[in-house]
Amino acid sequence: MSRPTGLNSHQQVQTLNPLTLPFSGSRLIEASAGTGKTYTISGLYLRLLLGDINGMGDSDNPLTCEQILVVTFTNAATEELRDRIRRRIQVAFKCFLGLSVDDPFVEALYQNTPEDQRPIALRRFDLALKSLDEAAIFTIHGFCQRILADLAFESSLLFESDFTLDDSEFLHHAVRDFWRETCYPLPDDLAEIIAKAFTDPDNLVKQLRPLLGASQATPLVPTAKFATLAQSLQQSLARFKLAWPRGRDGLLELLHSLPLNGTRFGKASDQYPKLAEMFDSLDNWLASGRGLPSPKALEALSLSQLKLNKGGVIPSTEEAPLMAHIEQLATLIAEIKPAFLYSAKLGISARFAKQKQQKNVLTPDDLLTSLEAALRANHQTLPRAVASRFPVALIDEFQDTDPLQFSIFSKIYQLDGSQHSKDTSTADKALGLLMIGDPKQAIYAFRGADIHTYIEARRATAEHYHLDTNYRSGANMVAGVNHLFSQHPNPFISDSIPFEAVNTPSAARHKVITEKIPTAASLRLRLLSETDNGLNKTLARQILAEDAAAEITRLLTDAANGECLTPKGPLVAKDIAILVRDRNEAAVMKTALNKRQIGAVFLSRDSVFNTLEAREMLLVLRSLADPKDERALRSALATALLGYSAEQIHAFNQDEEQRQQLLEQFFNLHQMWQKRGIMPALLSLANSTHLIERLLVTGNSSTEDGQDTQADNIDGERRLTDFRHLAELLQQKSTELDGISALLNWYEQQLIDNTGTDEQQLRLESEQNLVQIVTIHKSKGLEYPVCFIPFVSLARDNRRRPSPMLYHRTNAQGGQELVWDIEGTDEGWEQAKQETLAEDLRLLYVSLTRPVYLCYLSVANHSRQLKNGLKSQLHETAIGYLLGIDDDNCDFSRLCQAVQHLTQDLDAINFTLVPEHIDLSSLPSSQDEAQVLSAKTVTRHYLTPWRVGSYSGLVKNTSQGKAKPGADDEALGSLELSGAALDLATPNLLGLVASDPQTAEQDPLALSRFNFERGANAGSFMHLVLELIDFTKAEIDLAQHLPKAMLQYAIAPEWQAVLQAWYLDLLHAPLTLPPSETVPSDASASPLCLAKLAPRDTLVEMEFYLPLSALKDTELNTLLLHYGYQSNLKFDELEGMLKGFIDLTFEYQGKFYIADYKSNHLGDSFQAYHQGALQQAIAEHSYDLQYILYSLALHRYLALRLPDYDYDMHIGGCYYLFLRGMSAKQPGFGVYYDKPPKALIFALDALFKRSQLTPKAAGAIA
Template identity: 60%
Template structure:
């Protein structure tokens, strides 16, 4: 179905010359993938700065550049900056390799060169103030700067998150409309929308599409409710008396046997229907049975051939049923329309009451202000401020956005004539590619682009691909040139592009004799069994994984090169539609020991971690709710087995301990915030280690941390736990994509890239695999809401008609074609395109192909369900023959003959003889050593997975006293209990108190800590005196520093760190320690992953940063024996020296990231190891051990931790 509004024949497109493009009026620049769109924008920007082609030069503040994401604005700003820098170099006399810049230089009169240099220099200095915005950022700036002209309240605030307002608006509407409904109508609404959240999910796309026209126009819900109730009551009253007459009438008709049963048997199915109506009339509280109403409705009555439907006068009850069925069918559409209107008004009222603007409000407000202020000249004020506007990614514009720029620059008025605006040299440059319009799900409207295209007289295109090699360019040209309307709409034509002059320099060298850029791999099938989607997906993933493994194996052997360098894992991308497809690919790669990372625009709220974290939040927020606690324990985050949860129910001690643990977490949340509570939970329950033990561990850990950050950020805006949990619940329900909630990259290592096609837009990869585009969407169920376009207007088919469904499916197919175009234009050197004849079996139709519902099926000319493998292969061969050099067709074995899943799994093998730089390090690491979290204790005790908790390292080994003097039993610091319990107790008190207010804080915190660790209250005074004494013990020789002087602002308690480690071997660490005079003798398994730890105290003094660690070790029964020699012996015995060296490295990395002029010698103060039993104000330096590891040692340790597994083997 081609677009009936096309005017392709009247549109003339010129090749764009960046140097000579005229400014003034509206111009549309179509930039196919890889043709240098951003390069062109940067070049035009420099022209405007220099005044080339315009009456006078413009400044950065006068050139408006608009794009659609914050990331894109950052990239544009960076590319423009580099272009200006290049121009500046040329204009000061240096040679540059840029034809445009050289031409601009040559076109500048010598007398004007000094002024041009000044302009470029000023532009570089002011580029941070340049008008480069997202569309919402532009609207926000205009509304803020021109609040008076736009009639906006000056105190309006902006918020990105409107979920809280929508949450309340939906519930307000639900209460007002649904609670008063009669039982029968309420049942209908309840069946369709189980709760307000279900209604919100269905309406959210419509709330964001304010221009959508409901068709057909629904009845008013209130009136429909009255009519339906009246009709129901009349029917319920009339049926008992009219039943016999109706039955007699029906028996006199030649009823269809399939629907009503055989006439000879007295129409048994009819009898069941009538009995159902009897039951409803007598006992029913809801609506009559829907199937009965449908079967007995007058005009829907099925009769045998020759039968005649009675009139309404002859069959009044059947006519009544028909009217009832019609009213009931209108109920949900009418309710939805009423809900959209009612929720929108409540939504707007709540934001108005709080004087808040959301992103959508910014657009609506500015558009409304422009329309209302035509006499006051708001549009003129904006255009005078920004005489030239460049709109990037214009294909992603929606109607409201285009209306804003159209109003400002009068784009519609400039159709080839010299308008007033054109004379004034106002310019609107719209740059985009309709073939890459793939963001309909976030409001982009390709039909807006089509409208703008038809209304704009001057069209230009970029016709040279600078991304891909010539064969890849030829292959894409061949695929999309097969049909006259490859994107369904004739308003989106395909024009072949040329390869660049240096395209042949982009070479992939392989051992294979065939070097075709596009390899089309067709999966065979069994004729009788067909190929279901699950099987096809698995077989395709297996072949992708085997081929990737083969490529990387060849690279290890120097047989697969890009230029002169071996192919790397990160050079390969697998393009998928969603996380489900990504998981299939990642699983197949994991089987072959090939590491991969998943990049997506999906929301982090659409993850298992988000759903499980909600259960954990419930448990922490109400620690007395044991049902919530058991639900949290059952999550994979906390990892309790069914048996462990059963023990929780049976063992009172364990039950009480868990309840206390969550009660403490509740207090941490209240006192310190949600993020500290989650970090404490993670530490107590080994969440991080548990997640990382999973094959997808890095992905899951990244999501967990991301969610924690979002919760912490939102907690600063909301009041209390309940509000935060409500927000989190709403975010889970709505799952709306936003930049801050977008899934983050879990690793930046050398890994195969698994990328959604949406995320890949704008990116490029040397090799791409496109495995699943031939697997159709599931179109068996009508979508809700159902949206399509008619004459460029968005239609909401509120009754979900079959015609509307077909039109929406057609538009979905058109978007799939654009997605396929995006996917095929990502590879630079080679692409693997897979095709499988996905089939589906139904009783009605048998085995039918679904390929005709896919983009690749459409391009192959397969337009019906009757497609077998032979037909597919014939069409694929025909496609390949259009470009036989660039394309190669390969058949994969049939699933039933040589089952791909039964073939030997090819695994990536390491090779000791392979050159070091060639081996994909991450893949090899995954094969040799599992990724894990280690600790200091694990390094010194050869423990693979050591639980690290604050204070738990005090008694790592059984205590051996250095001094064993006799002492009486009088309570004192020397007779106080020893061991881990005492150490943890001492740590907790020092963590809880303010050192500068210890006298007061100890009275409050000592009893709490003593109760927790079972310390008898008789020790209270001894402990308080001991703490007050040690806090005033001098740490420095001159007495200038003591703990009691440290304010809360100067110290950081229990700083947790994770040090990434690529490949740590005991012998290399031993050698490094010996080199700098520290003890060696370490013996541990190779560690790859993270080294985790806690620093008891990190503090600042005189602009230096120190580490302090508390030790409760017993060295003797008098402070005098806690001198340096005895402490050094304990340090070496317990390997505390290694501990503070690692801590120093963690602090070194921390400060290096956060201090602009960081210097180890100046800013690292050193490490204090405080033996608490020996510290006293009356015994200076007793119990205080100090060391500062050499800078060279820390730097070499830093390098050692960053050393790759391959480096470690070769050195």
């Protein structure tokens, strides 16, 4: 089926069949709300993977994920698309495996694929799943960034440019540079004009911000150069100062002879008193010699603006030369502001670009302009290079594009009429560009999106398709929306955006809400009448909010009684969404809900910098930045964030002790900011002021009957979320900026710019079962079971004309161009209001297409009392436009008549009146709110998947990665801290240590190895030093490495001499056993010590992985016990690898040894480290298991490396070196030695390999 479009009669729109759509050339797909746009995109993606380019089921040109370009406009949409495409490929993979799937499109795709091609298709889907992380699914800026990075040479750009989302710092400097260079040299009279118009650089940049990026707006009329105009104004002022004294009296006489208008000049009988005031003001100006003459006087006395009564004749230039000069002067003064603004745009833009170029930094707008310029400059090569890389592109949300973005894709995919486009080579014919969007949902003009670009693309594209079935909403909901927008012949104002009613599938009939009083209406209008004195916006908004809250209360109350049911069960609070335009409407709605004990959460695209918390945070930051500034401190204390009352602040001023304590507290926070960052300082301040408790405490306020409300609690969650969000943004930015002042400047700039990047958008403050208050912009793309749209009938305030203005006009080629109307002309104002109304209609469409079952649409006859009577504002709103209200003479009866006409032929829509007395009943308390929740206990036995284990994991029954050397030396229970660690400890830890009498009374002069710090920190430090030094050159290496290691592990400097002597002593301690023990057979007359080991004979921190196959704790325990090692291990079955690091492996006299360092504290003398004590420590910590595993690792290693390897001949054994007890002067202490039996190592080797060897069999091998 096809239909003509509203553009050209020859253009036909076809209903899209995703199975047969050809991909070659450019095609436009219009996807109305709820018609399965993402489902369609993912289906087309499957076809491209199979190579079905022409829609005939062929597979001649399969594309990979890297070749299919999918572009959308937000990071969230990109991730959603990637996830949806992944899941769709998984479904297709299952289908082509022969499994049943619930996806008609995939089933049809399977049937369309020839049987002999299905195995190939299966492999392609498998490959796509494995490579989807590399898929070319980008935001528009991500796509540009990738092309500029990968094709930097072809695009003639610098390599390795940095990218930033935040260009505010560059703009901050650019606008101030311009202001300083341009405004400072101006004479006083000109400076006065600029100061009155813009105040300061920040106000100037507010007016220019939309024009400083990729905007292609052109001035409505050519503007004179500011410098030239300023010079002309100076000359005109100088001439006027000479002419006024000479011509003043003559002019006054001339004016008195004319019938002057009484409103402007006063009564003639009173000698025109207002005229006298004008002349006096000009006399005073001339006498003062400063500033500018009164603009009001200049305008009134200009020839073209002179107002006379009926019958009066305006004098000629010859008759009133002074008035002609006044008119010229008034014109020049009026033109100064537009000229300065245009000059500022050019000057700031140039400085803005230059600063970024000097830093080799690109912002999102730069990515677009750079790629478009590169495509234009290299039109023969770059477009072809991009197109060959991405033969087919799918552009999602195309209605949100802008001229620059469309230009980029036009150049790549041959839509711009360039020579490249006219090339008819075979390769170019294979290119495909699919533009998917819905012009009815183009609502992001404030972000640069341009609906007129979509319309131009529509004109340039011959093949049009549309999706005609709504799968989101119920049948009556769709019928109601269809009927509302079909009432008007041109529902979106532009002929280029037609409305086509959509169909619904048979299942949509079951998408209904069952209520106590059944009704077929899914679209329910609520009408509010004006009073005799009109209905102002504030009052109307409050009444509509109360009415919506009362209806929500009724729905939820009925649901609790089982009388309001969705197909999925009783309606709950989170099923309900209230769609608003901004945070002001949200606040009114939230207040009305809070009165009725209904919790709500606000979701918005607003920036967190547009909140009260952000403004208060600035005061807090200023006080922390300069704690000596008591005025800044008092301002911070007065914020709701810090929560000090006026009485408390006054008390600080009166009580010197309290004042000093407060100043000291903020000074300490200032130092914390400098040393540790802004976020720790803010969190510490929040803790000391009990911020969390104050914001989240329930029952801070009560209703009139004394019941606690949720209002403070809910708003507290919102405010706490904003506080934490701001703290995170500050901490993140502090890593990029240098110093407190730079961070403070950046923060102030964010409050001014308030552009709202993705990371600055307000976060969700709660995930409880709450009513959702959502801005219409935020709701786009989402769906809700029930929606309330209470405020769309309240007109925007159009009484104040903005200047400058942005709107569109028809250019010489018949297209639309964006115009920058600096002066704010009448024609421009009317066009701007028309474009605003058109966008409001699109916002209304987005709102009405969110609900699944039910929608409440409130309509108030918002009116104002003017001089000529009561005037309705309903005609300025989208709903008024659709109802046919086209003027300001609408009363409530006319509104009711229009609504009756709308609803008379369709049961899907009804209307009721807002009652005069709205029900104020609260929602009954729900018992589940007080339900005690607990985590579910896991009862099933689960198998641990393949993993990497460790010695620590076996001993402690935990799965760990690499632990720092020395981390297992000593339990935390025996932790002691040296003086250095005390310096960096937290206050709580300081208290613990200070309470230890042994530590508190220790003589700081008696530093020794026995009272050195204990625990993991000490162990890691000791290991590090031994790893770094050459044992044979210890004295030299210690001088170099010891201070660095001490600094890294926060060891106080006074320990250096003790540590140096300790290391030198233990390195020369003999690695032999006491005389009462058996000495290893290979021990020589000259005892072995670490100092004898050269680097070539050692291997430090040897890493190993031992493969395991279903190792059980019982098996390992049995084996170790058989060979005399105590073992009571308990760990989950381990399938995978056992990982470890051996402190030291060394070769000595042909044998290979293992050494492990231990910093354990066993006593305060060398004798405390005798063999019995060492054996006890070995047993307590299961160190024997550790060195047995190390021995197995060394055994396997040597078996691979030595051709004649023999365990008895080559394995020397294991030394466990307790460093505190080792001394050359006290040999034998602190050194533990063992060599695991060969049979044990072989049996363990077999166990790990799952060879079914018993300990007896292993013994036989030995």
